[in-house]
Every structure is written in C-alpha cells, then in structure tokens.
Amino acid sequence: MKITKICCIGAGYVGGPTMAVIAQKCPHIQVTVVDLNEERIAAWNDENVDNIPIYEPGLSEVVAVARGRNLFFSTDVEKAIDEAQIIFISVNTPTKTYGKGKGMAADLKYIELCARQIARISKDNKIVVEKSTLPVRTAEAIKSILDNTGNGVQFQILSNPEFLAEGTAVQDLLNPDRILIGGDPSDDGQKAIQALVDVYSNWVAADKIVTTNVWSSELSKLTANAFLAQRISSINAMSELCEKTGADVNEVARAIGMDSRIGSKFLKASVGFGGSCFQKDILNLVYIAKSYGLNEVADYWEQVIILNDHQKRRFSNNIVQTLYNTVSDKKITFLGWAFKKDTNDTRESAAIYVADDLINENAKIAVYDPKVSRKKVLADLDYLDTRAASKNETSILSFESPYEACAGAHAIAILTEWNEFVQYDWQKIYDSMQKPAFVFDGRNILDGPTLEAIGFVYQSIGS
Ligand code: NAD
Ligand code: UGA
Secondary structure, three states, rough: OOOOOOOOEEEOOOHHHHHHHHHHHHOOEEEEEEEEOHHHHHHHHOOOOHHEEEEOOHHHHHHHEEEOEEEEEEEEHHHHHOOEEEEEEEEOOOOOOOOOOOOOOEEOHHHHHHHHHHHHHHOOOEEEEEEOOOOOHHHHHHHHHHHHOOOOOEEEEEEOOOOOOOOOHHHHHHHHOOEEEEEEOHHHHHHHHHHHHHHHOOOOOOHHEEEHHOOOOHHHHHHHHHHHHHHHHHHHHHHHHHHHHHHHHHHHHHHHHHOOOOOOOOOOOOOOOOOOHHHHHHHHHHHHHHHOOOHHHHHHHHHHHHHHHHHHHHHHHHHHHHHOOOOOOOEEEOOOOOOOOOOOOOOOOOOHHHHHHHHHHOOOEEEEEOEHHHHHHHHHHHHHHHOOOHHHHHHEEEEHHOOOOOOOOOOOEEEOOOHHHHHHHHHHHHHHHHOOOEEEEEEOOHHHHHHHHHHHHHEEEEO
C-alpha cells in the first residue's frame, strides 16, 4: 500500500516531535496531528515557531521546515481520521487515579475513546498504530472495539512504541537505535507492517528496523523503561553506600561503566529519576505481574520505585538536617524544576517532591528554571494536593533573575542539570547569600573543590 496520508491522535511530547520528523523526512506524505486540547494546537500553529508548546533542542527548526508544507496541526480529529491510511494513537496513558488498579495500572480511557472514534468514523480499511506505551495485550482490546463497533471496514493494529527521551527527542528520532514494529503474523498483518517499514525507511537503515509480533513489541517497551530505570535506582542505591563509606559514586560509575558488559550510559547518580514514563510504566509492569499472580516478579520491579522515592526523600531530609534541623522561614533556592535538562516537561520531577517536603517544614523556596514558569511550579505543587494552594503561593518566592533568586538564600539545591548553571558566577552568588552558604548538588554537575575554595559548604550525591 502506498501511504500518502498519516494522522496522529495526540499532539504531546511524543506525537508532536515524532510526526514533525516523519513529515520532514517524508515530504510526499501529508501528516496531520490532531488533539482535543485547543490551546495546545493553537500553540503548535503559532506564527512564531519558537512558541510551539514543547521545548526540545532542534524541534522548532524541524517544524519550521515542514509545517504548512506537509505537516498540519488541527483540532478536527474526525476529518484527519477519515482521510488517513495510517492512524497513530499517541495519547497519554497515565497511572489510574481511581477504581481497580488505582495508583498502578495504566489508565486506558483515552486509548479506548480513540479506538471508538476511529471505529465510528472510518469508511475504508486502515492501519492503526499504537505509539503510546501500553500494557501488553492492549491491542486485543483495541481490535475488539474496532471490529465490533465499526462500519465493517478492516483494521490492522500495529505496535510501534516510541523510545525517544525528552531533551534529545529530535536526535533520537533522526538517529534511532532501533525502530520496533509489532504486527499480526497473517498476510494482511505483514502487509501493514511493510507499509510502516516503508515510511521509516525514508531515513532509517533497514538493519535498524525490527519487526516482531504485537505482544513482544508492547512488552519490549515496558521492559526497556524498567531496565533503564533499574540502572538509575541501582547506582542511586550505591550512592547512599558511598556516602557512608568514603567511596565516590562518580568514580564507581566510571569504573564499572568501562566494563563493556555494563556500559557507561545511565549511571549518573541523582536526586532520583522523574518524568512521565518510568514510574508509570514500572507501576504498570508491577500491576500486570501481580494480575498473573507473579508476586516475586512484581516485588522485584517495585523495588526500583521504592528506592527512587527513598532517594528523593533522602535529599530533602539531608537539606533539613544540614541546615541545623530547621528550614522554617529560611530561603532555599532551587536551580532547576524540569525533570531533566533541555525540556520544559516537569511531570514527576524530583523537584516537586523535594519542594513539597521543604514546604512542610515551612521553608521559602525560590525556583529558577530556564524553561519553567512560577505558574507551572505552583500548578505542580497544587496537583499533589498536600496543602492549601494559598500556602504554596506564599512559599514559592518571585524574583527577576537567577542571581536574585539566590540572593539572601541559606542554601541552593540543584534539581536539574541545565548547562547554564555551571556557567554562573558562583563568587557573586556566594557573596549575596547567608553564611554559611550551602550547595546541595542533586545532579553532581558543579565542581565541588572550586565551590569550596570560594567558601561554600558543598554536598553532592554519593560522595
Ligand atoms: P502528552 O500528555 O504530552 O500528550 C498526549 C496528548 O493526547 C495530549 O495533548 C491530549 O490532549 C491528547 N489526547 C488525549 N486523548 C485524546 C483524544 N481522544 N483525542 C485527541 N487527543 C487526545 O503525552 P506524551 O508524553 O506525548 O505521551 C504519550 C504516550 O507516549 C504515553 O503513552 C507515553 O507513555 C508514551 N511515551 C512518552 C514518551 C515521552 O518522552 N514523553 C516517550 C515514549 C513514549
Ligand atoms: C525515558 C527513556 O529514556 C526513553 O527511552 C523512553 O522512550 C521514555 O522514557 C518514555 O517512555 O517516556 P525520558 O523519561 O524522557 O526517557 O528521559 P530519560 O533521559 O530517560 O531520564 C529520565 C529520568 O532519569 C530523568 O529525571 C533523568 O534526570 C534521570 N536520570 C537519567 C538519572 O538520574 N541518571 C541517569 O544516568 C539517567
């Protein structure tokens, strides 16, 4: 089948960048990204391409090339579904906050709504692609909805999980380690797989495109995230032991990372992993394991989350203890709020939980992040629902510049590894702070000896 029209439901952190790159690399394919969120679509269509709703290095350049040519953003979901031969489902699949599986299972209501809408609108055969991260065997449910509520047209369901990481999304999409496509073993299934392979082949080498069955593909995505998160929890567990024994976690990571069987990536000790996916996907994996009665498997993976929660709490407890067991009415400056550098995404960021603990201790917090507004910081704290919004409002301070954010502070905590923090004039910052001036480096990005020479009391993770 020659593909000329693609639609993607969901214009978020995955749908937006993924479709922008497909459109850039496949000028002969019309790509329409649709979303129910009018504000988000309006931002994607903003005349000034720097105002698109998602910050990713290089993304606005890709959007500038393709938008209006063969890349379109729209709220007209029905029209886009009707016209497309391939429909990507790229909607959010958060952890359930209600009912059975609350706090663990993936909430599939948005996926089901998409399936029902596709079934209702489609008048010709379509390939439906699961781009969202989904529990294993979700395709079965989607197929059942499509086949039983549709207009008698044929649907092929493919699983094509996305492995991009935020902050490097464009590079990850342009040079993926692999593209994974799962489909039905039948002839029609294989034809659908080939149609999607042909799309990616416009810029991805054949040996990097892996095809498999749907269930293996779905489970591979959860497995990849579980393994990645496990590495962080493993090194973070060692960071605490390093602090007790005089070992240095950076040295340990360097030494073990040189073992080619272990590898050097994803061994950076930190205040804990954040982001919208690791926690949600592991909880989901734990839930799936439990639902099959595999309690030991569930406990094994749950420990990755338990350790991560411990790492965040340990960081805030250490701040309070080091500041003489009280932070009440003390100003503490956070450098960074996003869950990692080069993104404006704050979902599940460790900073939120550290701030929450410190506000419980009546601290005043000045948060500076180059891509996150005070409004967003307050919204994240309010979402936790631990206290009255008015208390958050008075606890989160306003200021004009990062230097002003640090002035008069008792301590600075580094929560995100933004490059610019390393470049700051730390002597100037020191001079403006309360003494002794503390730095708690939750990302191990600053040079401890240099800060100590200035006069700071410097603490990093794991040494
Ligand atoms: P997101 O919340 O940024 O975007 C999802 C979008 O879907 C939202 O804009 C929402 O309005 C829209 N939406 C929901 N239901 C809709 C409907 N019925 N019709 C039209 N639009 C609808 O989420 P995201 O970060 O892009 O993640 C999407 C999926 O991709 C998740 O399953 C996630 O696990 C997975 N994933 C995310 C990343 C990542 O780095 N963020 C990476 C790989 C995979
Ligand atoms: C992660 C995976 O890396 C992607 O492959 C996957 O597609 C994505 O989840 C997803 O399914 O959503 P992402 O969460 O965007 O990507 O970012 P990561 O680079 O994985 O970082 C996650 C968190 O771990 C961040 O808070 C980061 O600071 C932290 N981290 C990462 C560490 O603390 N140490 C490390 O060594 C690496």
